[in-house]
Amino acid sequence: MSDAGDRAVGGDDDPVAAQYEAYPYPARDAAEESRRLITGSPSRLLEIRHYLRAGAPLPAGFRALVAGGGTGDGTVMLAQQLADAGVPGAEVVYLDLSKASRAICEARLRRRGLTNVSFHSGAIEDLASLGLGQFDYIDCCGVLHHLADPAAGLRQLAEALTPAGGLGIMVYGRFGRSGVYELQDALRRLGHGLDLQARVRLAKGLLPKLPKTNRFARNPILGDHKRSDAELVDLLLHERDVAYSVPELAELVAEAGLEIAAWIEPLRYDPATYLPADLLNRLEGFSALERAGLAEQLAGNLKTHTLYLSQGTRTPLDSQPTAxxxxxxxxxxxxxxxxxxxxxxxxxxxxxxxxxxxxxxxxxxxxxxxxxxxxxxxxxxxxxxxxxxxxxxxxxxxxxxxxxxxxxxxxxxxxxx
Ligand SMILES: C[S@@+](CC[C@H](N)C(=O)[O-])C[C@H]1O[C@@H](n2cnc3c(N)ncnc32)[C@H](O)[C@@H]1O
Missing domain, CATH: 1.10.10 (Arc Repressor Mutant, subunit A)
Incomplete structure (x- = not known):
């Protein structure tokens, strides 16, 4: 195991691992699989093809890693879509610290009768030594911002890619999460000395009584905590999370030697979406990254950032006649x-x-x-x-x-x- 400070990642005293053992995320019930397939970005097959592979069909033997698979949303979607698409020999590899989360993901796949997933319990930081091989695609959704060293984690993932491989990631957005961090801190101080369950009760008692001027209470786009205790813990009682602005995220990506292939949804990262027509000429000379950063500042509602990352500049397929x-x-x-x-x-x-x-x-x-x-x-x-x-x-x-x-x-x- 690698070191994160003086605590082993995934060891008994790793607070993040302990949190996800107690509250697997997101809360899921395998019985739901007979009713619906949860889909979303990143990692729909069509998105992987369009944004990372110039629209080409996925090759036989396609291998995807879901790094920090949690209770399985990304894993189940990828496994089901690969099976439906009939990609021969395609395989999904699930990796997570939390055995409780893994058990839920395994149960969901059993319900669907899917057998194209292999499971590993372990840390992203240890990927190089786990012997899982190289991947054509890596999903890392809602995980990097919980690592002690997100840049090192992303570098590990980048090193596990095949030469044409790419990633789909999601990390928290700085401005859209307005109000989260001071409330996290207030709850940490109020809950000092209490165990996690008691802190959940404390938070539930406080939330409806927050002053209406509180920035979290005033942020209308944050509602995850109302869905389940696991969601509440993830949003407000997390042991470790950071949020990124567009330029901060671009720096993280560059540090890992990767390129941003696309921001999802692209239109949300275009300042022209938010500016009045008479100001559009002010965008002249802005780079793609500056435009995305400005869009984030103007919109204020990007609570997460979903991106596709490639090695070297790989542009999505453009509008050629055969497309x-x-x-x-x-x-x-x-x-x-x-x-x-x-x-x-x-x-x-x-x-x-x-x-x-x-x-x-x-x-x-x-x-x-x-x-x-x-x-x-x-x-x-x-x-x-x-x-x-x-x-x-x-x-x-x-x-x-x-x-x-x-x-x-x-x-x-x-x-x-
Ligand atoms: C917020 S959940 C996201 C789960 C899933 N990717 C999703 O989008 O539904 C974060 C997951 O990352 C896992 N995790 C956190 N740190 C990790 C690490 N260093 N290595 C592997 N998994 C980790 C946690 O156990 C947890 O299941």
Whole structure:
């Protein structure tokens, strides 16, 4: 075992390991598996393909590591999606300190009859010595910010990648978690000398009585603690967590020798989403990273950051004619109906309502995206249907659709045959 200060990671006196042994995260019941599959970013297969592999199908023998797998959301999703996609010989490797969490993940997979996961109990810090081999993809969701040395942890993960491999990570966002850290500190001081269960009771007693001016009480996007005790512990009684601003996170990524391939959802990291039209010209000269940092400051509601990381600059597949636009958990006809009904794309991100304007042919475009037609085929079909429309206009409308739907991570490009 490696050292984190003078405590062994995962040892009996590691406070983070003890916390997740007592409160496996997130709270999950294997019986739920017969009703639904929990999906999300990072690690949907379509996202891995689009953001990290230029849209290519996943190769036979594809290996994914879920580092800090917890009760199994990422592991179950990856294992199920790989099985559904029929990727031959694909394997998911689960790694976590917490044996209680591992048992829940194992039970969930048993319920689904999935056998494509192997389990290891251990620390990310010890990855090099665990002999787990190299990985085409690593999921590390909600874990790095709990390590004693997140940079060293991320470096370990980077070293376990195959040459074309990449990562999907999630870490806490500094500004979106406004109010968390002073409340954590207040609860630490009030709960001094109490065991964790007693501190949970104390926190539950205090939360409804916080002064309404308290910054946590005023932050409308933080509600995880209401779901279960495990969520409350994770948010407010954690033994160790840090949050990152965009520039701080970029530094962590660079230290590990990695590149940022994408921020999820891309549109949330674009300051143009939040600025009035007359200020857009002020963005001139901003680098991609400066734009993302400014978007974070303006929005204020990024409580987590989800990113895809690559080795060397690997850009997502661009809109070449053979690319196949593919909906992520949406269906073209339903999207088309919504556009016709609303006249725009209406939704909300963490308390911020957004109404995204779409071009006149957006509904027709959405309907034609069926996961089989290429962009060239879609353009031809639209051209046939709207014969009077100049080609350049049509091209512009398609580009806008790709930008808007791609910006919310709902329409991704896959490589054609
Ligand atoms: C907040 S949970 C996230 C679980 C899961 N990735 C998810 O998104 O649902 C953090 C998990 O990381 C594990 N963990 C924390 N430090 C670790 C370390 N150094 N090595 C391996 N796992 C660790 C914890 O035991 C816990 O299960």
């Amino acid at each position: 196949i636009p593919t909906w992520v958990e949406w269906e073209g006809p339903a999207v088309a109906a919504m556009i016709k009904r609303e006249g725009a794309l209406a939704g909300a991100f963490d308390g911020l309502p957004l109404r995204l304007q779409l071009p006149p042919r957006a509904a027709a475009f959405a309907e034609l995206c069926d996961g089989h037609r290429s962009l060239a085929e879609i353009r031809d079909a639209l051209g046939q249907r709207f014969r009077d429309l100049p080609v350049e206009r049509l091209e512009r409308e398609i580009a806008t659709c790709l930008q808007v739907f791609g910006g919310i991570n709902r329409l991704l490009l896959m490589a054609g045959p």
